Amino acid sequence: MIQLKIIDWLKSYLEEASMNYFVIGISGGIDSALVSTLCARTNKPTIVVSMPIHQAYDQLQRAHNHIQWLKEKYPNVESFEFDLTNTFETFKSLFPIENKLALANSRSRLRMVTLYQIAGTYSGLVVGTGNKVEDFGVGFFTKYGDGGVDISPIADLTKTEVRQMARELGIIEDILIAKPTDGLWEDGRPYRDWE
Numbered sequence: 263m264i265q266l267k268i269i270d271w272l273k274s275y276l277e278e279a280s281m282n283y284f285v286i287g288i289s290g291g292i293d294s295a296l297v298s299t300l301c302a303r304t305n306k307p308t309i310v311v312s313m314p315i316h317q318a319y320d321q322l323q324r325a326h327n328h329i330q331w332l333k334e335k336y337p338n339v340e341s342f343e344f345d346l347t348n349t350f351e352t353f354k355s356l357f358p359i360e361n362k363l364a365l366a367n368s369r370s371r372l373r374m375v376t377l378y379q380i381a382g383t384y385s386g387l388v389v390g391t392g393n394k395v396e397d398f399g400v401g402f403f404t405k406y407g408d409g410g411v412d413i414s415p416i417a418d419l420t421k422t423e424v425r426q427m428a429r430e431l432g433i434i435e436d437i438l439i440a441k442p443t444d445g446l447w448e449d450g451r452p453y454r455d456w457e
Contacts, residue, residue, distance in 0.1 A: 265300065265427055268415050273304040275413055276387060283386030284308045285377050287408075288341075290317075290324030293391040295437045296428045297416055298328070301389055302336035303431075309380060312343040313373045315350045324436050331434055342380065346372050370404035381412075390414040393424050 276284065284301040288294045288310045301308045310332060312325045332339045350372055354365060377388045390411030416424060428438060 264419075264423075265303075265430070268300050269303050272301055272389075272413070272415055273306060276304070276306055279387060279412075281385050281387050282307060283381070283384045284389050285381045285384070285386040286310050286389045286391065287373055287377055288312050288325045288329055289391075290321035290328065290437065291391075291440065292424055292428050292433070292437050293393055293416065294325075295328045295433045296424055296431070297389055297391045298332060298339075299428075299431050299433060300415055302332055302339050305336075305338055307384075308332075308336070308339045309384060309386060310339060310341045311377060311380060312341070313346050313376055314343075315346045315369045315372065320440075324434075324440060327434055328437060344376055346376065367404045370408050371406055371410075374406065374408065374410045378410075387412040390417075392417060393419050393421055395421050 272284070276282075284304070284306060286294060286298045286301060286308070288298060298308065298310050310329050312322070312329060314322050314325075317325075329341045333341060346369075350369060353368060353372070354360070374388075380386065381388045388411045390408070390413065392409070392411075392414050393416050419427065425438065
């Protein structure tokens with residue numbers, strides 16, 4: 263069973279790296295929900311982090327619901343929430359010209375910096391949530407942002423396999439049926455309809 267192989271691999275990687283925690287950003291999407299659940303199932307200390315920056319309410323609510331579900335189910339999970347909206351707005355105000363794509367990528371990079379600060383503080387590994395098609399096929403990620411991770415446990419899974427495994431692990435229905443989005447645009451645009 264592939265999920266057991268991933269869980270064993272995660273556990274071994276953490277131990278061989280002499281690290282103490284997994285650190286995962288939670289977006290309210292299926293990829294971060296699956297990765298955080300796989301990490302939690304290792305029984306190793308797992309930190310999940312919500313980092314809203316002008317986040318759509320439904321995305322933030324799904325993230326909160328998933329974090330609550332994880333913490334109720336797995337005692338090795340702890341969570342943080344850092345609202346990075348003011349940090350982002352301060353950063354944005356430094357530039358006289360507004361480029362929406364550059365700012366969207368900066369949001370991703372602020373989150374990466376936050377995850378690595380936590381990982382550095384707790385001797386943890388930043389765990390990526392990219393799957394085979396989006397990150398490793400199409401290349402749909404922000405360089406030095408959500409692409410900046412230590413390990414990528416679902417890098418070999420297609421979106422269909424991600425959905426199937428998430429369903430098998432009992433991830434909440436709202437996340438299973440949510441339209442995919444990168445969460446970086448105020449209009450919540452999906453980057454592609456994978457259905």
